Amino acid sequence: KQEVTQIPAALSVPEGENLVLNCSFTDSAIYNLQWFRQDPGKGLTSLLLIQSSQREQTSGRLNASLDKSSGRSTLYIAASQPGDSATYLCAVDFGNEKLTFGTGTRLTIIP
Amino acid sequence: EAQVTQNPRYLITVTGKKLTVTCSQNMNHEYMSWYRQDPGLGLRQIYYSMNVEVTDKGDVPEGYKVSRKEKRNFPLILESPSPNQTSLYFCASSFAGRFTEAFFGQGTRLTVV
Numbered sequence: 001k002q003e004v005t006q007i008p009a010a011l012s013v014p015e016g017e018n019l020v021l022n023c024s025f026t027d028s029a030i031y032n033l034q035w036f037r038q039d040p041g042k043g044l045t046s047l048l049l050i051q052s053s054q055r056e057q058t059s060g061r062l063n064a065s066l067d068k069s070s071g072r073s074t075l076y077i078a079a080s081q082p083g084d085s086a087t088y089l090c091a092v093d094f095g096n097e098k099l100t101f102g103t104g105t106r107l108t109i110i111p
Numbered sequence: 112e113a114q115v116t117q118n119p120r121y122l123i124t125v126t127g128k129k130l131t132v133t134c135s136q137n138m139n140h141e142y143m144s145w146y147r148q149d150p151g152l153g154l155r156q157i158y159y160s161m162n163v164e165v166t167d168k169g170d171v172p173e174g175y176k177v178s179r180k181e182k183r184n185f186p187l188i189l190e191s192p193s194p195n196q197t198s199l200y201f202c203a204s205s206f207a208g209r210f211t212e213a214f215f216g217q218g219t220r221l222t223v224v
Contacts, residue, residue: 034213043115044201044215089154091213098144098156098169099203099213 002027002094006102013080014110021075021105023090028068031093035064035075038087038104047075047088080109113138117202117216124192124223132187132219134202140214141207143185147171147198148218154201160185161207192223 003026013019023033032051036044048057048064050073056065063076077084087106091099115136124130136143144159146169156169160179174196176188185204189196202216 036215043217046212046214049212091154097159097161097167099154101146101154103151103153 002092002096002100004090004092004100004102006088006090006105008105009103010106010108012108012110015080015082017080018076018078019080019107021077021088021090021107023073023075023102025071025073025092025094025100027094028071029094030068031095033064033066033073033093034091034099035062035073036089036091038089044089082109082111085109113214115202115204115214115216117200117219119219120217121220122222124221126193126223127191130189130192130221132189132200132202132221134185134187134216135183136185136202136204136214137183138204138206138214139182140204141182142211143179143202143204144169145175145177145185145187146201146203148201149198157187157200192221194223197221197223 005024030052034049035047038044050057050066061078066073085108087104089104090102118133141162145157146154148154155171157175158177160166163182166177200219203213205211205213
């Protein structure tokens, strides 16, 4: 069964620190992987999309990496800010006409 | 502005009263889909559509219907809602193909009493 796992479910970090969020998936035959941000009462905001042929993608303070052979992706956030507090979701396209989501990591940045 | 728009954002209804949640996108995307999000279960796909008049079941289609008469719209229909359909619903769209970014709507929080 194709599954996506995100551990830990919650993370608290002091403002200004760099941090890494983890995503693991069970099948290395993926088409792409996408990181989203979800704020309470709001929708999903796409952060980064990594194609299966890529190793990493960067957008501002965010850097996402992909290692298909080990079934892992990481989202690196540099110099964290209180506005980064949100739930971060990892979603994988396994080629079956849908995105398979992890249950997310709820991130709290402590001022 | 490129966006996926869902309406309503919040809805409380009673068991058995038919309802429709609308979804519209302005990006000329071929692919659209519906997900529901429940605590501890993450997002699960309900239905998807590869193009106009082409729809198919996702992982949790029971109790739902969809239609795709126009490229931009993909409504979700609950013919006889039940309390177990209380959830947060998301509509998504993307260009067809394997290498494209998915865009999501703001979500519809549905409560069935």
